[in-house]
Amino acid sequence: MGVATLQEARTASTAERPRTGQTARLVLDGKTYELPIVVGTENEKAIDTSQLRAETGYITLDNGFGNTGACQSRITFIDGEKGILRYRGIPIEELAEKSTFTETAHLIMYGELPTKTQLERFSKRLNCSSLIHEDMLHFFTGFPKDAHPMAILTTVVASLSAFYPVPEQLDEPAEEQVIANLMSQIRTIAAFSYKKSIGEPIVYPSNKLRFVENFLTMMFSSPVKDYHLDPDIVRAVDVFFLLHADHEQNCSTSTVRLAGSSLGNIYAVVSAGICALWGKLHGGANQEVVNMLQYIRRNGCSPEEFVARAKDKKERLMGFGHRVYRTFDPRARIIKQICHKLLNKRGVSDPCFDIALKLEEIALKDDYFLSRHLYPNVDFYSGLILKAAGFPTNMFTVLFAIGRMPGWLAQWREMHHDPGFKIARPRQIYQGPTLRHYVPVSERV
Ligand code: SDX
Numbered sequence: 046m047g048v049a050t051l052q053e054a055r056t057a058s059t060a061e062r063p064r065t066g067q068t069a070r071l072v073l074d075g076k077t078y079e080l081p082i083v084v085g086t087e088n089e090k091a092i093d094t095s096q097l098r099a100e101t102g103y104i105t106l107d108n109g110f111g112n113t114g115a116c117q118s119r120i121t122f123i124d125g126e127k128g129i130l131r132y133r134g135i136p137i138e139e140l141a142e143k144s145t146f147t148e149t150a151h152l153i154m155y156g157e158l159p160t161k162t163q164l165e166r167f168s169k170r171l172n173c174s175s176l177i178h179e180d181m182l183h184f185f186t187g188f189p190k191d192a193h194p195m196a197i198l199t200t201v202v203a204s205l206s207a208f209y210p211v212p213e214q215l216d217e218p219a220e221e222q223v224i225a226n227l228m229s230q231i232r233t234i235a236a237f238s239y240k241k242s243i244g245e246p247i248v249y250p251s252n253k254l255r256f257v258e259n260f261l262t263m264m265f266s267s268p269v270k271d272y273h274l275d276p277d278i279v280r281a282v283d284v285f286f287l288l289h290a291d292h293e294q295n296c297s298t299s300t301v302r303l304a305g306s307s308l309g310n311i312y313a314v315v316s317a318g319i320c321a322l323w324g325k326l327h328g329g330a331n332q333e334v335v336n337m338l339q340y341i342r343r344n345g346c347s348p349e350e351f352v353a354r355a356k357d358k359k360e361r362l363m364g365f366g367h368r369v370y371r372t373f374d375p376r377a378r379i380i381k382q383i384c385h386k387l388l389n390k391r392g393v394s395d396p397c398f399d400i401a402l403k404l405e406e407i408a409l410k411d412d413y414f415l416s417r418h419l420y421p422n423v424d425f426y427s428g429l430i431l432k433a434a435g436f437p438t439n440m441f442t443v444l445f446a447i448g449r450m451p452g453w454l455a456q457w458r459e460m461h462h463d464p465g466f467k468i469a470r471p472r473q474i475y476q477g478p479t480l481r482h483y484v485p486v487s488e489r490v
Contacts, residue, residue, distance in 0.1 A: 051091035051188060056482050073101050087122050105470045111368060114294075115302065115469070118151060121293040125369035130376065133157070141379045146286035147171065150228060150451035153291050154458065168255065174225040175233050175250035175259065177201075178208040185241040194443045195323045197238040202231060203316035206489050211310055215461075223311050224454050231450055232256070236263035236441045237366055257283045260447075265435060278434045281383050282444075285430055288376045288423065289445050291452025297322040301453045302460050306469040311457065318453045319446050325363070328445040331431070334364035335438050338397040346425075350405040356413045364401075364425030365408060371418035380426040387433050398429050 068079035069092045078210055081093040091114045098104050107113045122131045130137040132153050141150050144158075151159040151167050159167055186199050212219050233250055240263075241245045248263045257279050266272035292298065300321035301379055304314040322328035337360075341351050355362040367374055384398055405421055408414040428441050436444065460466055 053280070055224055071101070073103060076101075083117070085117070087124070098472070106472070106474055109368075110299075111433065114292065115299060116463075118293065118456065118459060119156065120459060121291045121452070123293055123369055125367070126372050128372045128375050130292070130368060130374075137288065137375055138379065140287060141284050144287060145256075146283050146290065146448070149287045149290055153156065153451045153455045154224065170221070170225045171229045171256060171312040172250070172252045172254075172259070174222070175252075177205070177230050177233055177237075181205075181208060182247070185237055185247075188238075190239075190242060192242075193320065194235065194238050194242070194440050195329075195446075198231070198234060198443055198446060199319040199323070200237070201234045201318045202227070202319060203313050205230060206310045206312035209312070211312070218331060220458065227312070227315055228450050229256075231447050232260045233263065235440065235447060236260060238438070239264055239440060257286070261434075268444035277387060281387050281430050282434055284379070284383060285427060285444065288379060288427075289448030289452075291449070291455060293329070294456075296324070296327045297449065298453055298456050301457050303469045305457045305460060306467070308468075311454075313417045315450070315453055316456065318449075322449065323442055328424075328442045328449070330363050330422075331428040331441040331445060332438050334401075334424055334426075335428040335432060335441070336396060337363045338404075339398045341400050342396050348400055348407055352404060352407045352411065355408075356411070362404065362408060362414075362419070364422060365414065366417070366419040369421045370420065370422065374422040376423040376427075377421040377425055380430060382419070384426050384429045384433070389429060391433065393433075395429060396431065397432065398426075401426060401429065 067082035067084075069082055071078040071080055077095075080097065083093050085091075105113065118134060121132070123129065132149060132158055134138060135152065135158075140152075144152075147168050148159060148164055151157075151164065181201065181204065184204065185197070188197055205226065209223075212222060215223070227319045229250075237247045245267055248266050250263055251260050254262060258274050261274060261279065261282065262272060294302070297318040301314055301318040304317040305311070309317075325333045337351075340346070341348060351360060352362065354360040388395055388398055405425070408419070414420075427440065427445075431441050431444055432438070453462055
């Protein structure tokens with residue numbers, strides 16, 4: 046499974062995309078240089094500066110890499126101006142409506158939607174890989190009761206490297222097993238850590254349940270109380286994972302590519318990605334959004350007052366703004382619809398959802414936000430789905446990590462299959478003291 050696309054991935058290196066023949070002319074210190082222009086399949090354009098230092102002695106400088114392409118990729122396309130997101134060319138809106146997380150993970154990983162047989166085989170492989178080594182259960186008792194689930198997740202994922210040694214030469218079967226392990230075991234680790242945190246016995250995965258049903262059952266079933274899977278909750282969590290599955294070169298994916306470029310152990314590399322995702326400017330924002338909404342609700346601070354504080358830089362409107370989207374994050378639109386449906390169906394109103402709608406209404410009429418292209422991003426409403434599904438707030442970023450796993454692994458795999466692959470090593474411009482010499486302590490004043 047995956048052989049054809051694997052060969053295709055190995056041969057059609059992204060670094061070998063045909064050059065356009067166009068060049069950018071750079072005049073430096075009286076000399077003229079012609080730098081090649083690279084054009085992507087969606088007509089994105091880049092100046093190839095890979096030989097800039099060798100030819101000119103200059104490097105580029107781009108704080109936060111907002112103008113710097115780290116790689117060429119065939120996985121995800123984002124048009125931030127138009128609010129477009131596609132996985133392997135398929136619009137996120139179509140996948141959210143018609144696909145499942147497992148099927149979309151196969152698409153992201155291997156480049157094509159799976160046939161029925163491939164999907165069954167992929168799904169079965171995930172199920173067979175969902176247990177973790179029994180000796181790993183000791184980890185969960187070693188953490189303090191109130192340990193943040195992301196601290197547990199990053200630790201236990203890295204320790205998979207000790208229990209599931211990765212061969213030096215990753216052939217295709219070994220690579221597919223690692224991928225299945227990580228996609229499936231991260232879900233088990235998340236559920237086990239939750240059960241430990243509430244003092245309940247862990248619930249083992251079942252090979253009779255699909256990916257999301259299995260996860261929800263491990264999370265919320267118990268030997269003493271019946272647990273019924275609500276199909277609307279199952280679908281909402283499935284779409285949540287699907288919407289988070291990849292997002293090109295975001296902070297955590299770039300971390301995975303950077304850490305993976307040293308040929309580090311894949312479990313350790315993914316653990317590094319989880320650490321990057323934890324930050325509240327990135328994946329940690331979904332937890333911060335609900336904390337913000339509950340703060341507004343509990344402290345009687347009106348949405349208008351909160352927005353005013355955000356404009357005065359006293360607060361951040363969490364879940365708003367994005368490095369790439371200069372308009373609505375298409376995922377936010379989809380998640381908002383799911384929130385409406387989920388809350389209406391359950392006949393419950395969530396005051397936090399009402400506050401979120403009010404914040405969005407106020408902000409999107411205010412020039413402070415519009416002039417800075419600050420719109421709701423994926424995190425603004427996503428926590429409300431998870432809250433409605435019964436997940437504790439401190440697990441929201443853990444669920445983001447479960448959803449993002451296919452993207453991390455697909456990007457890692459694409460990098461390693463690229464014949465142009467090399468270790469990542471950015472440069473810098475030094476601004477420290479110029480040459481000076483050691484002064485013995487007796488002479489220092
Ligand atoms: C994710 O990269 C990805 O693809 C990430 C992600 C993925 O799927 O992997 O999409 C997931 O991480 C989404 C983003 C989640 N983070 C948040 O919601 C945190 C709140 N958002 C911000 O911190 C911010 O918008 C960022 C970090 C998302 C983007 O930061 P930028 O593009 O570097 O913008 P900036 O910090 O330079 O701000 C530009 C201006 C500043 O004001 P001025 O200096 O012009 O006066 O906008 C203001 C900022 O103060 N601003 C905000 C704001 N975000 C930016 N003001 C109030 N509230 C905000 N949320």
